[in-house]
Amino acid sequence: MSTDDQQDTLDELRRQAERVLDEQPGEEGGASEYRADPQALILELQRQRHELQVHQVELQLQMEQLVHTNVELERTRAEFADLFDFAPIGYLTLDRSGMIQRANLTATAQLGAPRETLARKRLSAFVDPAHVSSFALFLRRVFEAPIKRTVELRLRSAAGDHFYAQLEGLAAGDEDGPPSQCRVAIIDITAQREAQEEVLRLNTTLEERVEQRTTHIRELSEELETFVYSVTHDLETPLRHIRTFTDRLGQVHPAGDDDQARYAQHVRNSVDRMEHLLNALLTFFRISRQRVKFVPVDLNRVLKEVLKDLQGELASRNVELTIAPLPTVTGDSGTLQVVFLNLLANALKFTRDRDPARIHICAQETEQEYIVGVEDNGVGFNMRQKGRLFGLFQRLHSERDFEGTGVGLAQVRRIVLRHGGRVWAEGKPGQGATFWFSLPKRAPFSEDTQPRGQVKVEH
Incomplete structure (x- = not known):
C-alpha cells in the first residue's frame, strides 16, 4: 500500500x-x-x-x-x-445416446479420426454392423447401474481397418439425478483374438492328427493281433506233429540208450513249454479283444468270485489272507476278475516257501482315483528291475524256481490301461512285494461295448 x-x-x-x-x-x-x-x-x-x-x-x-x-x-x-492422452488404451466419454463427448489421443488413433471429428459422431458409427446390437445392449446396461460393464466387439476405424476391442464402461454419477454420461475404455485385443484363433486351429489340426494316428495304431494293432492269432494257430499243428513223432520214435526204439530217451524227453518238455507260451499269448490277445462294458462294479464281489477259484490252494497251505473293504468302481467285472486272479496267483506263487504266507489286500482313495494293492511277504524283487515286471514274457526269477510264462502281469497292465488306470509295484529282495493298480473315479473314455470282429484263421 x-x-x-x-x-x-x-x-x-x-x-x-x-x-x-x-x-x-x-x-x-x-x-x-x-x-x-x-x-x-x-x-x-x-x-x-x-x-x-x-x-x-x-x-x-x-x-x-x-x-x-x-x-x-x-x-x-x-x-x-x-x-489421459497418452494412456496405452483408448478413453472416451459418451452421453446416453452414445455420442462421443471427449476422447484421448489413443482413442483417436484407434478410431482413425481427430478429436474435432469424433466429437460430432456416435461411437456406434465405428462398430462393425454385425456387433451394433451388442453395443446398444452394452450401452443400455452401463446406464442401468453404477457397475462396470464389459463387451467384446469388432470395431472399424475411419480408414476402414478392423480390429477387435474389449469395451469397459462405467456410468459417471450425477448428484441431482440419473447419470448423463459414461466413461468407456477401448482395449485392443486383436493380438489375443488372433492367438486364440491360432490355438484353436492348431488344436483342431492336432486332434485330426491324433485321430489319424490313433486310427493307424488301431489298424496296426489289429493287424498284429491277427498275425499273432494266425501264427499261434498255425504252430499248433507242427507242435502236435513233433510230439506225435517223438512218441513214435520212443515206441520204435524202446530199448534205446539213456541219452536217446533223455533227448526225447527234452523235446517233449520243449513242446509242452511252447504250447504253454502259445496258449498264454492267445489268452493275452483274447483279453485285449474281449468286449468291455463299463458299469458300477463292487470290487468286494469281484474278489469273492476270484477266491472261489483259488480256494483249493488256499486250503492246502498256511495262508493268512486279510482283506480291507474295497470300493465300488466303474469298470468291467469280467476283466477285473482277471486282474485279481493274476495278482493273487502271483502272490501265492512267490510266498510258496513262507509259513505262514501273508497276503493283504488294501484300498486307498484320492480325489481322482481308487488305488488297490496286493501285498505279500514273499521273495520280493529288486526295485532296479521294476520296469520289467509288467512286460510281456518278462521274468525276474528263474523258471526252475518259479514256473510261469511272464504273461500274467502283462495282462494286468493291459486291462488296467483299458480302464484308464495305471499299475506299479514296490518290493525288496526277501522282504515281499506290493503290486498296485489304480482305477479312475470317472472313466476317461467310453470304450466300444460291442465285440470286435472275430479273426477267422484258415488252416
Whole structure:
C-alpha cells in the first residue's frame, strides 16, 4: 500500500470518528473524550492503522498462496491430461445416446479420426454392423447401474481397418439425478483374438492328427493281433506233429540208450513249454479283444468270485489272507476278475516257501482315483528291475524256481490301461512285494461295448 493510500485511510478513519462523536454527543468516553483529549484520538487512529496493515499483509499472503495453489493445480491438470492422452488404451466419454463427448489421443488413433471429428459422431458409427446390437445392449446396461460393464466387439476405424476391442464402461454419477454420461475404455485385443484363433486351429489340426494316428495304431494293432492269432494257430499243428513223432520214435526204439530217451524227453518238455507260451499269448490277445462294458462294479464281489477259484490252494497251505473293504468302481467285472486272479496267483506263487504266507489286500482313495494293492511277504524283487515286471514274457526269477510264462502281469497292465488306470509295484529282495493298480473315479473314455470282429484263421 502506498503512502498516499495510507493517508487516505487515516483521513477516512478520522472522518468516521468525527461522525460518531457528532451522533453521540452525550456519551461519556465517546466523542467528547476525543475532543477533550486529541492525543487519545491520535492513538486510536494509529491502532486502527496498524490493524489495517496487518490485514493487508494477511491478504497479500493469501494471494501468494492462491497463486501457488493455482500453479500446482495447473501442473496437476497438465499431468493428468498427459496421462489421459497418452494412456496405452483408448478413453472416451459418451452421453446416453452414445455420442462421443471427449476422447484421448489413443482413442483417436484407434478410431482413425481427430478429436474435432469424433466429437460430432456416435461411437456406434465405428462398430462393425454385425456387433451394433451388442453395443446398444452394452450401452443400455452401463446406464442401468453404477457397475462396470464389459463387451467384446469388432470395431472399424475411419480408414476402414478392423480390429477387435474389449469395451469397459462405467456410468459417471450425477448428484441431482440419473447419470448423463459414461466413461468407456477401448482395449485392443486383436493380438489375443488372433492367438486364440491360432490355438484353436492348431488344436483342431492336432486332434485330426491324433485321430489319424490313433486310427493307424488301431489298424496296426489289429493287424498284429491277427498275425499273432494266425501264427499261434498255425504252430499248433507242427507242435502236435513233433510230439506225435517223438512218441513214435520212443515206441520204435524202446530199448534205446539213456541219452536217446533223455533227448526225447527234452523235446517233449520243449513242446509242452511252447504250447504253454502259445496258449498264454492267445489268452493275452483274447483279453485285449474281449468286449468291455463299463458299469458300477463292487470290487468286494469281484474278489469273492476270484477266491472261489483259488480256494483249493488256499486250503492246502498256511495262508493268512486279510482283506480291507474295497470300493465300488466303474469298470468291467469280467476283466477285473482277471486282474485279481493274476495278482493273487502271483502272490501265492512267490510266498510258496513262507509259513505262514501273508497276503493283504488294501484300498486307498484320492480325489481322482481308487488305488488297490496286493501285498505279500514273499521273495520280493529288486526295485532296479521294476520296469520289467509288467512286460510281456518278462521274468525276474528263474523258471526252475518259479514256473510261469511272464504273461500274467502283462495282462494286468493291459486291462488296467483299458480302464484308464495305471499299475506299479514296490518290493525288496526277501522282504515281499506290493503290486498296485489304480482305477479312475470317472472313466476317461467310453470304450466300444460291442465285440470286435472275430479273426477267422484258415488252416
